[in-house]
Amino acid sequence: MKKIFLLFIAFSIFAVSCGEAGFESDISKTSEVEYNISVADVSGTSMLSEAQSFDFADADFSEYVADAKKFTLDKLEYEISGLTGTSTATLNLEVRIDFQNNTGSSTDGDALLTMTGVTVANTTGPVLLYNTDATNPGLANASVVVALEQAILSGQAVEIEVTASKIGPDLTEDFVFKLLFDLTARVQLDD
């Protein structure tokens, strides 16, 4: 009797297969890359120049990168925090991605996007730089976005470079500049 019972169950287990879509899941997280900006870097006519090596897959998607079919950069935002006092300075900002991960230089990557007139003031929340909304494609270089997504899928660390020129009076306080990469991993669960 037991064997018959088990045969029935076994049939049920193995007879079932999934539909054409297979079993997919999107897992979305926000990777944060933080830069501590010193006023010395942006005083006078000097150019802010910061770079960090970052491995998105390892930092936030280590459990899923092996099963991921693709990554999508949904949006890129920034936040400014830690600034005491007030400033009327603005920044002309450029975010670059160095796919060679050459930490020896902070200006050798490919330009992802540029923004002018970024106010140097603490933000109350993330400020949108780019998203995938078709009605608001943002300012990003599409080919760099695709290359970044492919690099993440490959588990490749990249260097994220921020360069900026200051407009207006000098800053007198350090602050924290944070880039927020909202990423989605499309995972195929039944491969």
Add this chain to the structure above:
Amino acid sequence: MINFFFNENQNMKNILRSLVIFVSLLGVGLNETKAQDGLGNLLEAGAADATTLLKHYMEPLFVGIGYGFQSGWYNTAKPHKFLGFDLTITGSASQVPSEKEFYTFLNSEFENFYYADANSVEVPTLLGPNLGADDLPQLSVRDFNDLDNDGDFQEELVRISAPTGLGLEEEFPINAVPSPIIQVGVGLFKGTELKVRFIPESAAESLVGRDEGYRFNMFGLGVMHDIKQWLPADKLMPFDLSIFAGFTQFNASADLEPDDAASDQKMDFEVNAMTIQGVISKKLSFVTFYGGLGYVQSKVDFAMKGTYATESGNLVDPIKFGYDESGFRGNLGLRLKLLFLTLSGEYAFQEYNTYSVSVGFAFN
């Protein structure tokens, strides 16, 4: 950067793996990776949210099993003669109502899960359609309790696709939950027949290739009594007429950490199904037409017991939920008897309409 959501991933994988095999033991095929789609890391969202989501998602499977066990009790209204007996094996398939292929995810029902685009969204159940990630709503888990003490109570920790369904309708003619039944009927006296369903405590080792602590058993008891004999002019009635009452209990359990003797983590599943019906049948040569009308009630309970480590602390016996179902049941069937061999098919009208086929041997 908060990254706790997946820190207990290995533990969760064990839970999911066990859940999948556990659910498979109940007769529905899944595999580990399929279930990871929507069930992953449930406990990290909190016991209350995990319970609520799982209860909605699993409802058609668990309730369907309850209805499935209402079938297969009889294929004639004529009880065995004294010491006559039969051995019958039945496979039933409880059809999932179309409205049970989705459930409404309400933000107000959850503490940490959150659907950002509206207050509610339709989400497939386990026996709903198999949707691609583009067609599934993404559910957020937010740090409403500020676990990282950064003062941000709205921080989104992760968004993950709502779990998809198995999409059985793409592969099979009906979207149904199977249930197996084995029973013996023995004739007693005065037109009374006792029916017993019994599967002793069994391991699922032969299914998964190793003993990982999966166990199940079944016990059921039913009585059929010929009431026509008590009616006036019963000899003039060209049919058989009985009343039937039966009860089935099915238990399954799984150890979630079978390699860890110190672990107390396990899953329990219990089905209690009760049937009371009037049964009528008419035999024409080797063919018997039969039908029944009555009331069914089922209670299905599921629990995850033991101690589970999460980012916010240990959870003890975190998940427990159940379903109580009851209502009218009518059924029509046909039995063929070829010497001692019986073959029968039946369709039951109830909330989860159920098909069943039986094969058995009957003597007297």
